[in-house]
Amino acid sequence: MEEAKGPVKHIVLAKFKDGIPPDQIEQLIKSYSNLANLIEPMKAFHWGKDVSIENLHQGFTHVFESTFESVEGIAEYVAHPDHVEFATAFLPNVEKVLIIDYKPTAVHL
Template sequence: MEGGGGGVKHILLAKFKDSVSEDEVQELIKEYANLVNLIEPMKAFHWGKDVSIENLHNGFTHVFESTFENTDGIGQYIIHPAHLEFSSNLFLPSLEKLIVVDYKPTPLVHL
């Protein structure tokens, strides 16, 4: 794997629209998590809600992290029919705002 064994991380920060209920959010998260079973290059999925006490989240409430072996895997994921169906028809219409960042984790270098 690239990046010191951690693969490539696909991070999505999201703020759901106020009109989206907590039950709807939970259903969307379940469907997002299920993509790891449908899209081979997607190796892992984790998510969580902001718990920071610094109040620097700029309104973003949820973090979604997917792991891929390499950037080619992210490219395959982005155009996969299951991802396109989920993101275009369900997930993106439920969001007020989002940020997506892909990165390769760098191992800690001891000085």
């Protein structure tokens, strides 16, 4: 992976398993968002549900976006005990997940 200094986005697309109660999904999302308070390189967290009219979501229903200070910050986050604990609770509740990390590039028009 290319070493990147500066902000890096960590995108997680998820489809929760059928039958997972909404309050359980809400609790998982709260736990996910709380990681920004526990893991220093995680600078921001946003999430939302798919609202696209194009129907190209391939079944993914939720989007989670975290901002990190660097690629190294993501590595620190992935290995952090609080993230490991969260992932252990989160992953059994999702049918599928896709994770992409990228360094934003400005477009000059």
